[in-house]
Amino acid sequence: MNRQENLRRLQNESDFDICIIGGGATGAGIALDATLRGLKVILIEKHDFAAQTSSKATKLIHGGVRYLEQAVKTLDWEQFRMVRKALRERTILLKNAPHLSRPLALLTPCFSWIESIYYAIGLKMYDWIAGSHNVGSSKRLSKKKALELIPELKGGHLNSAVLYYDGQLDDARYCLSIIQTAAEKGAVVLNHTQAISMVKSEKSLRIKSLVIKDLLGSKEYKINAKVFVNATGPFADHIRQMANPKLKPRMRVSRGAHIVLPPDILKGDTAILVPKTDDGRVVFIIPWQDHTLVGTTDEEDVLSETPVLEDYEARYLLEYVNRFLETPVNHSQISSGFAGLRPLLQAALQSTMETETKSLVRDHEVEIDNRSKLVSIMGGKWTTYRLMAKDTVDQIFHEVLAKKAVPCTTEHQLLHGAEGYNFDDWKRLADEYGISELSAKHLMKKYGSNAAEVLKLTKNRKELLTLIVEGHPFIKAEVLYNIQNEMACTVDDILDRRLGLRLRDAKAAKEAEPFITETLNHFTEQK
Template sequence: MSFNRQDQFKKLADSYDICVIGGGATGAGVALDATLRGYKVIVIERGDFASQTSSKSTKLVHGGVRYLEQAVRNLDWQQFKMVYKALHERKIMLQNAPHLAHPLALLTPCYSWFDRAYYRIGMWLYDKIAGSTNLKDSRGLNKKEIQKEVPALNLKKIVGGILYYDGQMNDARYALSILQEAEKLGATVINYTELSSFTCSHKSLKIKEVHGKDLIGNKEFQFNVRAVVNATGPFTDKIRKLANPNLQERMKVSRGAHIVLEKKFWPGDTALLIPKTDDGRVVFLLPWRGYVLVGTTDDADKLSENPVILEEEKTYLLEYFNRFSTEKVSPSDIKAGFVGLRPLLQVQLQTAMQGDTKSLVRDHEVEVDRRSKLVSIMGGKWTTYRIMAEDTLDILETEVLHVLKSPCLTKNHPIMGGDTFDMDLFLNSAILTLETRRHLYETYGSLAPRVIKFCQTIPQGTEVLLDGLPYLQGEIDYLKKHEMATSWDDVVNRRWGIGLRDAELGRKLEDIKKEAFASIS
């Protein structure tokens, strides 16, 4: 069967061991872990996969330099453990999907000799906590070396800098590829499918049946289930209250705004970490797939389906770009902007600064509702999605299913497209242009030759959609048939991601092929 909605509905069974609500990073991780443990799994997602927070991150695979600083400064063992776990997960994410995650060099500028020593020690500790990795160790740079590494950086008052390494990823495709891997191993995975209600046992009040609705085909369905995992990120409380209206809200939402500029304003491949803004935040300037990504903000917000970047957020991010770059930009230079809502767990609201989401640790918690037995995974961040899933399944087995089927097997399990593949041979082949071959590898990994073969079966399938861009006409049909794309929004903003990098270019592509999704069901 193919990874499309029609085939997934054909697979729809009368009963499952585990139903996962939510098709973002965490839900995808839970689905893959559970499937590898031998459970019969279904994932239902109200929108497209990773259409909310998981596709609107800062695209970093990192341990969290800021959290390490807070851990040392406050002698906070919990934050230290969180950094340790995240750094080890960073290595796993890079190895399990080398086509979607890669090393990234970042520079931290220093404006005093004390700062240089302070950050040098901090980054040395960061390296040591990470242990053996496939990344280079951090090192100090003088002013001349900085100019060579980051040519657009404003060197005024700089005495030196620290170059260190983290990871960068294609977040939307990473989540999709985890789900594809779970589906290949037997899971049922469906997007644009809404949870309608639960039916609970009259005797135990435990959830025994899930009712859903296909939002595209406008059909209702139901199935029996042994356990339900709520992995809906910022929307966690909605599902919790659907299962048990008496539960208190546990989540706090923070908005992270980003803007995208042309690459010419930040040449080179090295990112910049601004360790402390005037209001105590962290801002990144990141080379990102032919553009430069600037972010992020961290402000308390209300829950919303489609958060839109505000003018004051654009102004804030532009101000810091202009402060640190010799290339000055204006609002008209912004190619795109987006906002992701972070799901922050309110573990200790009494100790958190009033209304300040920066003081809440992005760790996670697994909650089992005593009445309905709904399992909710709350908090966390992209880099730790895998151990969040592992913790969720361990607790679910112990407290809900009362069985230990098998240990977690995801640590050394490549996700879809991440298995062994001769990238150099593919990139140096004579098929198509180098730009298109690189796009195909960085999008599909080891499946790139399969995509080319598919495109060759379609008239004009190996021709590009638009001169100067790498996207093939045949890819549209491939994405519909094999990646469950149901609209141009799915393609432009998540399967390819160009809409989040260049909004005007995304609209231009849509105008060319706007009839392609007229008959999706």
Template sequence: MNRSKNLQRLQNETFDICIIGGGASGAGCALDAALRGFKVALIEKKDFASETSSKSTKLIHGGVRYLEQAFKNLDFAQLKQVRHGLEERQIVLQNAPHLARPLPLLTPVFSWFEGLYFTIGLRMYDFFAKGDALPKSRWLSKKETLLRMPSLDAKKLHSAVLYFDGQLDDARYCLALAHAAEEAGVAVANYTELVGVKKDTNGKLTEAQVRPTEGEATFGIKAKLFINCTGALADHVRLMANPKLSKRIRPSKGVHVVLPYEVLKSDDAMLIPKTSDGRVVFAIPFEGQLLLGTTDTDYKDLDKEPILDDKEVDFLLDTLTRYLAKRPDKSQVKAGFGGLRPLLAASESASTKKLVRDHEVEHDPTSNLVSLLGGKWTTYRYMAKDTIDKACELLSVDRECTTAQHLLVGGEDYAFEDWKIIQTVYRLAKDIAKNLIRKYGSRAHKVARLTQENILWAQRLVDKYPFIQAEVIYQVREEMALTLRDVFARRTRLEILDWEAVMEALPVVADLMAQELGWTAEQKQQQIDEYTAQLQSFIKSAQ
């Protein structure tokens, strides 16, 4: 992806559609619109997936909790959400097979009745997912359960129910969407902030005023139609376009902690169906660690990044402890993060836990702004389809959506076993070769080839992880990485795996990025200082 070239296009061309927001929904809309033949611009205030889209539980699912609520409350909106999620689950898995894969999940139970209850529920989940390729659920004996997850408390355990959903690397999946959109002709640019709008004499939007990175000159992007895909910040753009609109988004904060793999000792995930705050919690193996979350609380201060705090750490550890033979210690927490759900709320008094993760495509006839509101990761493609269907209606064209069959960047000719070729040809360690295939898919050879340009780039960023220096070079040259956090948080994912490892790798990554981006010594030090301060604030808050 060439950001400089794209910024030139944004300044000099007129587009059919300009999409504001580079998360999953925005990148999904951009790809869909481009494949339908529209001339498209996609801008993002920070980095792709820098907000909600990189801070999920990494699951692709219909929502077991929504299914339970649908039948308990006869809520057909919840049932529709489950059906859409399960339909989209298979598409998410097949369109980027290097970034998404099936995941077995265990639900431990403590009585025969509990086992029967969850077995019936998950059989219904299977029924709504009929026709897809994932294995069906089954009730496991106590012995089978402990073989799969030996860390469980054998004294309390009766049995468990096993079912399957999907898992994805959310930030890299979003990046693959943006990259695929650019390859389909979209002018894509991160760090390009919307600062104002221009309208015609009838009050319709004609131009988005944007500022690329701090200090660069503001310019206008001209388009026939503007689409707001800014998630939890959607009301800000809506009110910029039309100050008379009422707010629609009710942001909810969810956090995750990361623990060592040994806490669960399993390649299966665990669904904890009952918590003190009325949610479900997942304990999920991710990138060799254990991801535990999430919570659900109101969040008002949208100018500040939501981060993990010590009380939330305690809540999640307490929740997990009830199922384990040995309580995890707070000192074992390696990293963590907070994110926002862009929930649609009918009233201020409604509990965020009861709000449906559905979406709505809103068209404001006064400004002509289209806003994609609400939704969740699993249904990003379906949400984008609805949105671009609306765009077609407003632009008076009739073009079919084709994204269900469109492989994303790295998914073309993908074969996991190609890691063996990379290992042999480029003389890389087994774990490094496997990581390259999982992160970059069929483009992994392009990353590995950089080690022939400079042999030093074959070195690891930090000893205990498979990430190598060549990845940083590739991420800058091909994936629009502009800051240290772009690399650590959203491209290697080291920030959400191990804060200490990030601190150790920081000088090496800073040197590589400075070399590629032409940073001065002062600019490099500023990047290091700012990111170090950010990491230290995360660590302090979680203790």
């Protein structure tokens, strides 16, 4: 995947069936789905692929235990349906990119017999709704068994626990993998490219073309397309009002905040779900990429392209870590932290203004503006990205192109790096290239069946086998591969999303910056 080649294609192929604005999970999913159905597709992203919400989640693939609880309490069939759909999609996400996702066991501590029965029944219902798509069966655990599974758990007032299963993913790279697959199938994809203005028909005011700007080269281009899709998540209202200033806002945002702690905080593979905090939120303590991820708070926020973790959020999350883990954790042990905005869809503007964001249903809607014919996909969550894409492309066929929809095939489409993937290949790579077990396993999890391609770059440059920074498994060849094959253009692209080092360890990422900057500058000079 080469950015210059995609820019050349844009110059030579200015007419497309679909132009997608937004390169997060949903936009990527639409690009892949539409391309597989035979449409000519271009996708643009203002920053980098997955730069916003899609790389700042809690890294979970889940049906939504909390939504199931709300569905039962309020007899809300819509929330029940949403959980059922998400549980089916959970299986598909795990299957289509096994190198970037895995099943995850989660333990819910219980402090009374009644609480234990309550959660056990609820999670059995979760299993039942999943049916054949269940990842693993939930079960009640005695206090002794719970402490054997997670020795770090505070046992003083513990009565028992309930164990259940969901999934975990490397969100930024999963999104990239969807983008790469779409590009392999024929889509034009461009990061660091901004939508500047829309050219509309004088009579109907329908969008005819989109003026975009290459933010790295400062050149402007015009894209002609039959359909324009707004897949910008929390920023959807901006594009909607660019297309039709008379449209009323539909989006609200809540912020999810996370801290990252050293791996010895939670040594096993089982996560902890704190099902209810004092103010009614949910907190996860999760083993994640050799570290411990803690999140998330959930409160209304204002729209921002640069949300940051606030000190009060870090203190809030640490408080719950220390309530549930035996060994106290202090602020100095936080190795990194991040915050992201979640797009919450307002079904009816007036009736939802007083609703707390944690109670809003995170389902999605495809909106087609009657005047401009802009297609906006709003709401949703990571787990249902593929379903959101399918619904969007279906609507495009029926409502805009006025054609019979070609069937969606993304359910069975392995993503980039999944074809021929075998995790045990790490042993062969470690032997052949003389790298550590830790680095070999890391490469398999990041690049899947393309891990060998990363290592081939070291054939005549043995220095690329060395670590970027001590204490982390990343090798220097990865940076070269990120730039040459994964359209990484900036230090942030590499540290935040291709490698994810900054999300794990901010201090180590700072140490890595000089090498990454030097490598990027070398490629810039060669162009």
